[in-house]
Amino acid sequence: MVTIQKTTMIPILPLRGLLVYPSMVLHIDVGRSRSVAALEQAMLEDQLILLVTQKEVHDEQPHERDLHDIGTLAQVKQILKLPNGTLRVLVEGVTRASWTNYQALEKYTVVDIEVQEDTISKDMETQALMRMLLKYFEKYAESSNKITPETVQAVVDIEEPGRLADIIASHLPFKIADKQEVLEMLNVKKRLDHLIIRLHDEQEVLDLEQKISVKVKKSMERTQKEYYLREQMKAIQIELGDGEGKTGEVIELQNRIQESGMPESTQAAALKELDRYEKLPSASAESGVIRNYIEWLISLPWTEATEDRMDIAYAEQILNRDHDGLEKVKERVLEYLAVQQLKKSLRGPILCLVGPPGVGKTSLARSIAESLDRKFVRISLGGVRDESEIRGHRRTYVGAMPGRIIQGMKKAGTINPVFLLDEIDKMSNDFRGDPAAAMLEVLDPAQNNSFSDHYIEEPYDLSNVLFIATANDLSTIPGPLLDRMEVISIAGYTELEKSLITTNHLIPKQLREHGLKKAQFVMKEDAVLDIIRYYTREAGVRGLExxxxxxxxKVAKVIVSGEKKRVTVNAKSLEQILGKHRFRYGQAEKENQVGVATGLAYTTVGGDTLQIEVSLVPGKGKLQLTGKLGDVMKESAQTALSYVRTQTAKLKVDADYFDTHDIHIHVPEGAVPKDGPSAGITMATAIVSAILHRPIRREVGMTGEITLRGRVLPIGGLKEKTLSAHRAGLTTIICPKDNERDLEEIPEGVREQLTFKLVSSADEVLANALEGGF
Incomplete structure (x- = not known):
């Protein structure tokens, strides 16, 4: 141990990024001129120099304020001059010392020092702290692999507590500030305790680093293994003549997924499935299922859209070109276009075209698509019983595939097609679910922007689709589903409209389909009218076609056989070609008859006329109903009879008349089911006619519900019933007064040829229906 005699004018050596503890032997490279001069001065005297660490490493010329207050007084053991001019000095730390009286001389700096002795008490606690510190140090040295066993043994042999702490601190990866903090701790117990805590923390960090290192190593090994196996697989596939094999296919699918424009969440799901597909062997059954699923996701339109043609005049021209009549539907489509043009964006409306077969519902939807320049997709819902037909099957099922909606979108290739849901009223349900309930999400504007198909399993936006549904009968459509659609009724065509349709559409179409030219077949106007009147009786034009x-x-046969080169069909020759007339046109009855009234009915195929016959025979007051009548129609007959029985005074019959006569009400065409309340006034009129033996006017048709007090209540389907009356040749229609608002829906050409009698009581009905009044 060096004895300190001199405490003044000690040369000082600032250290950068380095700290020397007492009892520590260390080589130091010195290059700064003032530091070299300080060393030379120390060698000239007693070889003592004060080593003080700089606060900032980058200071080339540190001043008094740039040095820590406590340093290490050291003895210079050896100086070696290196070729680059710097000195390599071997120093040994002697003791802690604080400095004062900083004096910057010409070549070096000197200070006065005061030795700082350790505060130590060798008791049991100190011994315990030393043992614990050694235990932690040995464990740290074993884990870190940076401290040699010889060093550990040398440290273990140290018996002095302060020196033990300093030597251990010198071997730990502390920052300079942390090492300076240890140097300034004069209380040895505090120093030992501090190092125990720091060693514990360092050990935890070291353990964590080792765990991370193991994970990284395993990950690298797995990645390298996968890369190696993939390269092997690629080489095998190339040898087998499979080109790039599955790897190339995966890359292609990945590019297609990224270019498809699907939402981020859907793209993430697709890439996840692609990763599974890549890892599965090609022979695996699941591999094919996943590949099919990815192909479906890629092939669906996610962003592709056709630009709507915002030309109302063009749309009107297309609609008028393809369809005569149907003004209400055309007007609704033009309204949609007008709003679309103003707002630039509009959720697709959901229209429901309701009407009898053959009125052009499907072809109208096709014309709407053409007028908008949109793709057209049609799916038929008739007979669909399985919910999975709409929503698709789960991928867990064998042969699973998306529902008809997603299939239709794939077929369209755009996100905004015109989508026709044909025969939506013909869906039914069974144990496999309710397809009508599944349609609720498709046709709900608030939900269909995230339609969920069981197969796709990702939300798909249907809000840009213009849905058009068709139906014959609204009564079979569930209420919640009907509520989501805008219903547009197509009642049927008038005789004039049918004539125009035949001339402008049906004849040219059939000429093309049968290979005939216009010059080979000419059909006169009177022949067209005769076909409409005597060979068809329908709301639409399908039978006419x-x-x-x-x-x-027939014409094609004549021309091919060489009999004629040109055939002209008129009213006279029509019967020879098509045979005898199938229907009568004109008055429903040739003459006024007793007990026979003409009623007007509304059916799923349009309007129709019904002949209601009543006969009275002596009996016991029984009421007999025939003609396959439904419950509602039977009740109407009973109500009509009850009303008539209250009118014995007006009818001038005996009070017991109804007890001595049986009444038989029959509606012809007994094999056809009939139901509805609107035959009430017709039955009452027929009963009164039979009782009074008063004929009913043959040109009168009637419809309306009757009450026990003789009030006439409103009915539905007046337009369809009126058209059927017009087709049957009736000229006067008796209908409820409350249906006056419905007269505007009847085509003007039909209204002008009919006389409407609006009634509110049965007496008014009888007054207008019976020959000679009532």
Whole structure:
């Protein structure tokens, strides 16, 4: 141990990024001129120099304020001059010392020092702290692999507590500030305790680093293994003549997924499935399922859209070109276009075209698509019983595939097609679910922007689709589903409209389909009217088109056989070609008859006329109903009879008349089911006619519900019933007064040819229906 005699004018050596503890032997490289001069001065005297660490490493010329207050008084053991001019000095730390009286001389700096002795008490606690510190140090040295066993043994042999703490601190990866903090701790117990805590923390950090290192190593090994296996697989596939094999296919699918424009969440799901697909062997059954699923996701339109043609005049031209009549539907489509043009964006409306077969519902939807320049997709819902037909099957099922909605979107290839849901009223349900309930999400504007198909399993936006549904009968459509659609009724065509449709559409179409030219087949206007009147009786034109097709076939045979080069069909020759008339046109009855009234009915195929017959025979007051009547119609007959029985005074019959006569009410065409309340006034009129033996006017048709007090209540389907009356040749219609608002829906050409009698009581009905009044 060096004895300190001199405490003044000690040369000082600032250290950068380095700290020397007492009892520590260390080589130091010195290059700064003042530091070299300080060393030379120390060698000239007693070889003592004060080593003080700088606060900032980058200071080239540190001043008094840039040095820590406590340093290490050291003895210079050896100086070696290196070729680059710097000195390599071997120093040994002697003791802690604080400094004062900083004096910057010409070549070096000197200070006065005061030795700082350790505060130590060798008791049991100190011994315990030393043992614990050694235990932690040995464990740290074993884990870190940076401290040699020889060093550990040398440290273990140290018996002095302060020196033990300093030597251990010198071997720990502390920052300079932390090492300076240890140097300034004069209380040895505090120093030992501080190092125990720091060693514990360092050990935890070291353990964590080792765990992370193991994970990284395993990950690297797995990545390298996968890379190696993939390269092997690629080489095998190339040898087998499979080109890039599955790897190339995966890369292609990945590019297609990223270019498809699907939402981020859907793209993430697709890439996840692609990763599974890549890892599965090609022979695996699941591999094919996943590949099919990815292909579906890629092939669906996610962003592709056609630009709507915002030309109302063009749209009107297309609609008028393809369809005569149907003004209400055309007006609704033009309204949609007008709003679309103003707002630039509009959720697709959900229209429901309701009407009898053959009125052009499907072809109208096709014309709407053409007028908008949109793709057209049609799916038929008739007979659909399984919910999975709409929502698709779960991928866990064998042969699973998306529902018809997603299939239709794939077929369209755009996100905004015109989507026709044909025969939506023909869906039914069974143990496999309710497809009508599944349609609720499709047709709900608040939900269909995130439609969920069981197969796709990702939300799909249907809000840009213009849905058009068709139906024959609204009564079979569930209420919640009907509530989501805008219903547009197509009642049927008038005789004039049918004539125009035949001339402008049906004849040219059938000529093309049968290979005939216009010059080979000419059909006179009177022949067109005769086909409409005597060979068809329908709301639409489907039967009419079949008759035209029959004519074309007959004409084709004549031309091919060489009998004629040109065939002209008029009213006279029509019967020779098509046979005898199938229907009568004109008055429903040739003459006024007793007990026979003409009623007007509304059916799923449009309006129709019904002949209601009543006969009275002596008996016991029984009421007999025939003609396959439904419950509602039977009740109407009983109500009509009850009303008539209250009118014995007006009818001038005996009070017991109804007890001595049986009444038989029959509605012809007994094989056809009939139901509804609107035959009430017709039955009452027929009963009164039979009782009074007063004929009913043959040109009168009637519809309306009757009450026990003789009030006439409103009915539905007046437009369809009126058109059927017009087709049957009736000229006067008796209907409830409350239905006056419905007269505006009847085509003007039909209204002008009919006389409407609006009634509110049965007496008014009888007054207008019976010959000679009531």
């Amino acid at each position: 079949r008759q035209i097709a029959t004519l074309c076939r």
